[in-house]
Amino acid sequence: MRLALAVNRSNAYHPTAGAPDDEYEEFDSPETVQAIADTVSGFGHQVGILEADASFPAALAAGKFEFVFNISEGLKGRAREAQVPAVCDMLGIPFTGSDAVTMGLTLDKDLARRAVAGPEVRVAPGRVFAHPDRIDLRGLRFPVFAKPNAEGSSKGIRNSSRLTSEAEARSRIASLIREYRGPVLVEEFLAGAECTVGVLGNRQPRVIGIMEIAPRQKKVEEFVYSLETKRDYLNQVEYHVPPRFPKETVAAIEKTVLAAYEALGCRDFARVDIRLDGAGVPHFIEANPLPGLSPVKGDLVILSKAAGMEYRELIGRILDLAFVRTGVAKTRNYSEAFV
Numbered sequence: 001m002r003l004a005l006a007v008n009r010s011n012a013y014h015p016t017a018g019a020p021d022d023e024y025e026e027f028d029s030p031e032t033v034q035a036i037a038d039t040v041s042g043f044g045h046q047v048g049i050l051e052a053d054a055s056f057p058a059a060l061a062a063g064k065f066e067f068v069f070n071i072s073e074g075l076k077g078r079a080r081e082a083q084v085p086a087v088c089d090m091l092g093i094p095f096t097g098s099d100a101v102t103m104g105l106t107l108d109k110d111l112a113r114r115a116v117a118g119p120e121v122r123v124a125p126g127r128v129f130a131h132p133d134r135i136d137l138r139g140l141r142f143p144v145f146a147k148p149n150a151e152g153s154s155k156g157i158r159n160s161s162r163l164t165s166e167a168e169a170r171s172r173i174a175s176l177i178r179e180y181r182g183p184v185l186v187e188e189f190l191a192g193a194e195c196t197v198g199v200l201g202n203r204q205p206r207v208i209g210i211m212e213i214a215p216r217q218k219k220v221e222e223f224v225y226s227l228e229t230k231r232d233y234l235n236q237v238e239y240h241v242p243p244r245f246p247k248e249t250v251a252a253i254e255k256t257v258l259a260a261y262e263a264l265g266c267r268d269f270a271r272v273d274i275r276l277d278g279a280g281v282p283h284f285i286e287a288n289p290l291p292g293l294s295p296v297k298g299d300l301v302i303l304s305k306a307a308g309m310e311y312r313e314l315i316g317r318i319l320d321l322a323f324v325r326t327g328v329a330k331t332r333n334y335s336e337a338f339v
Ligand SMILES: Nc1ncnc2c1ncn2[C@@H]1O[C@H](COP(=O)(O)OP(=O)(O)OP(=O)(O)O)[C@@H](O)[C@H]1O
Pocket: 109, 124, 145, 147, 151, 152, 153, 154, 155, 157, 187, 188, 189, 190, 191, 194, 223, 224, 225, 226, 273, 275, 285, 286, 288
């Protein structure tokens, strides 16, 4: 099959003057793109790598591609992750992963919270602020956590995002609104253990692994899986698959994650971030329908491997799920067990 890999490569763009140094943190390295391209070619497909910029729609149509493997984060705005799915749907070309609505919904963390919140999925009490001069923190219990409402890959998330006083919170929220040019979500800080959860599937989605992310030095109640931490993950955190949680907690996490996956309309695969509160109750932090697929650093890749699924199988299953869902291909690389 002729298959396009839709990407935004971190080396394809020049930094904008005055922008934060994590401006292109979401984009993929050339090594990640090559690893996916090689893996997909290994299944017998002809792979073309397309940069998901303004040239994408014409290149996709001109290349006579029959299918798209989408890892593109998109260029601008809250709907950026929806750009490639929307173009593919417009051109009638099937693609891996979630559609434009789910991409938009999950990139806006507050909309995602509202979509999932209910008896099966808990979210931390929180509020969104769009104007530096209209910050009202009444009713929120400290410490709180402030993050750009529509960013990913830890953009704007630092160890200092955990805020213990109202004065500190006001100044941080105001600077985040300015620096990241958009609303800021403030949530009560969830002081328990953290984990990230891999899900594969459509009709019967399954949790493929839960990875506890534990600080090596810090106390759990002060730990943030921040940009600094992720850039130095080998020294700062240890991963545990399976997590060191009681059985009931693991069951509650699985229930929460699958309910969130369904409520958000995720397709094929996603990674959902969960944190326990001080009492050990799992709360939804966010869902990533475009989880990083770096063969070295991707959390979904690390947790899949630890749960017994090698890179080739993970990529193969994502493709299989998309093929079966869209009915385009008869050949499958892996069993239908995850469909
Ligand atoms: N309410 C909260 N309480 C405690 N910690 C939080 C809270 N919200 C976020 N965090 C911390 O900040 C980290 C990043 O938050 P979040 O997952 O929302 O951002 P992200 O940049 O989209 O992440 P990713 O890199 O997974 O795309 C979490 O992994 C967690 O450590």
